[in-house]
Amino acid sequence: MRNRIIYALSYIFLLTGSYLSLLVLKPEKTLGEVYRIFFFHFPLAIVSYLAFAVSLVLSIAYLRSKKMRFDDLASSSIEIGLLFCVLATITGAIFSKQAWGAYWSWDPRQTTTLIVCFIYASYLALRSAIEDRETKARLSAIFGIFAFFSVPLSYLSTRLWFSLHPTMITSKGMKLEKDMQIALLVMVIGMLFLYVGLLSLSSRIKKLEREGKTFYTKS
Amino acid sequence: MKCLAIAKKDLLLELRSKNMINFMILFSLVTLVLFSYTMSFADLQSIAPSLLWFIFIFVGMLGLSRAFIREKELGTLDGLKIAPIQANSILIGKIIFNLILIYAIQIIIFPLSIIFFDISVKNPFIAFLVLTLGNFGFVVIGSMFSIFIINAKVKELLIPVLFLPIATPLLIVSTIALKKSFEGLVISNEIILIATYIIIMSTIAMLTFDYALEE
Amino acid sequence: MNLQSIFIAVMLALTGIFAYLIYLDAKVRSLEKNE
Numbered sequence: 001m002r003n004r005i006i007y008a009l010s011y012i013f014l015l016t017g018s019y020l021s022l023l024v025l026k027p028e029k030t031l032g033e034v035y036r037i038f039f040f041h042f043p044l045a046i047v048s049y050l051a052f053a054v055s056l057v058l059s060i061a062y063l064r065s066k067k068m069r070f071d072d073l074a075s076s077s078i079e080i081g082l083l084f085c086v087l088a089t090i091t092g093a094i095f096s097k098q099a100w101g102a103y104w105s106w107d108p109r110q111t112t113t114l115i116v117c118f119i120y121a122s123y124l125a126l127r128s129a130i131e132d133r134e135t136k137a138r139l140s141a142i143f144g145i146f147a148f149f150s151v152p153l154s155y156l157s158t159r160l161w162f163s164l165h166p167t168m169i170t171s172k173g174m175k176l177e178k179d180m181q182i183a184l185l186v187m188v189i190g191m192l193f194l195y196v197g198l199l200s201l202s203s204r205i206k207k208l209e210r211e212g213k214t215f216y217t218k219s
Numbered sequence: 220m221k222c223l224a225i226a227k228k229d230l231l232l233e234l235r236s237k238n239m240i241n242f243m244i245l246f247s248l249v250t251l252v253l254f255s256y257t258m259s260f261a262d263l264q265s266i267a268p269s270l271l272w273f274i275f276i277f278v279g280m281l282g283l284s285r286a287f288i289r290e291k292e293l294g295t296l297d298g299l300k301i302a303p304i305q306a307n308s309i310l311i312g313k314i315i316f317n318l319i320l321i322y323a324i325q326i327i328i329f330p331l332s333i334i335f336f337d338i339s340v341k342n343p344f345i346a347f348l349v350l351t352l353g354n355f356g357f358v359v360i361g362s363m364f365s366i367f368i369i370n371a372k373v374k375e376l377l378i379p380v381l382f383l384p385i386a387t388p389l390l391i392v393s394t395i396a397l398k399k400s401f402e403g404l405v406i407s408n409e410i411i412l413i414a415t416y417i418i419i420m421s422t423i424a425m426l427t428f429d430y431a432l433e434e
Numbered sequence: 435m436n437l438q439s440i441f442i443a444v445m446l447a448l449t450g451i452f453a454y455l456i457y458l459d460a461k462v463r464s465l466e467k468n469e
């Protein structure tokens with residue numbers, strides 16, 4: 001029941017946010033119409049980083065308690081975070097193309113998001129390469145800790161590179177009026193609820209698979 | 220210290236059989252010659268820093284994980300686990316061994332690359348420092364991740380998949396630092412970043428290695 | 435591609451996604467109940 005409520009809330013917030021950002025808000029001063037995709041890009045990015053942060057806590061929790069539930073949650077959180085991060089990369093590239101003329105500008109945030117996608121994709125690769133359930137949980141928890149701390153390090157290193165090779169003179173100024181802030185907040189909350197709903201669903205599926213009730217076979 | 224004993228054991232094994240170091244040197248040499256042959260001097264000089272790091276980490280990836288895979292194959296890993304030493308000593312011992320390996324490769328390859336690529340190193344001491352710091356970072360990560368590899372299927376394919384994304388920040392900064400050392404520029408920012416990377420990753424490795432060795 | 439049609443596409447996509455999620459949720463719930 002609780003899950004249905006979360007889905008409903010997420011649906012309402014996301015729908016409202018889309019409505020506001022697409023139909024209600026006026027075109028922005030410097031960027032015209034294209035800025036609207038930012039209202040999808042930013043919530044995706046921020047919720048993905050939150051998902052990764054949550055995965056750090058869950059990974060540590062697994063190592064200390066050895067309760068499988070934490071591993072279910074950690075891997076689910078990373079899967080969802082990765083999905084949102086890939087979507088954020090794509091929407092960011094579209095935004096970049098429309099706003100500044102190039103899909104990719106190697107700017108720190110954009111490049112970091114891409115590196116983060118690879119980092120957590122390799123987490124999933126590690127998981128798929130280990131068969132024993134307990135070993136899989138243990139090693140991926142350790143890897144998850146490394147993965148998370150790579151994120152700020154990636155950001156710093158790409159920033160260093162960018163300061164030496166600025167590829168575009170971008171004025172990232174996008175003034176956020178009050179009504180835009182509200183729309184953005186609505187979308188972020190909607191994405192957050194979506195994340196929670198997906199997390200719950202995914203971890204419950206994993207738990208069922210652990211207990212042997214295979215989920216995806218037709219029987 | 221026990222970790223030195225482990226490093227010494229691996230070194231002796233390696234000096235006796237030489238199976239890893241020969242392949243690593245050969246691989247690096249072939250790559251160097253291949254690139255010298257196929258690219259113009261101007262191109263070479265501009266990509267030399269990143270090419271060099273690529274050679275070193277690829278060779279390192281292949282060699283590093285051999286350290287642990289061989290242990291698993293020979294069954295000596297269990298012996299290490301029940302030995303009366305701290306788990307971290309095993310890791311430090313492996314790190315020392317791998318560091319020596321990488322230095323050995325670099326001593327041969329780096330001067331050769333200067334000749335082949337016709338690059339001028341304006342500040343050799345800084346270049347050495349960059350190589351040292353970068354080595355340390357890559358070796359810490361590589362040694363730690365080797366534990367993951369030995370438990371997995373498809374070991375060799377998994378090594379670059381796991382290692383490269385997490386090593387990307389270090390690779391970026393080390394390449395910039397090496398390039399700057401060729402040109403004789405200041406690298407204070409780079410050193411701080413590499414040092415931060417090493418400190419953070421080493422701390423995580425030390426804290427989690429116990430869990431990695433569990434069965 | 436005007437904004438109205440984009441919004442309708444988004445709305446349909448969201449509805450489809452959440453319908454699928456509720457379906458999955460029901461399936462999971464029934465499997466959990468088969469204790």
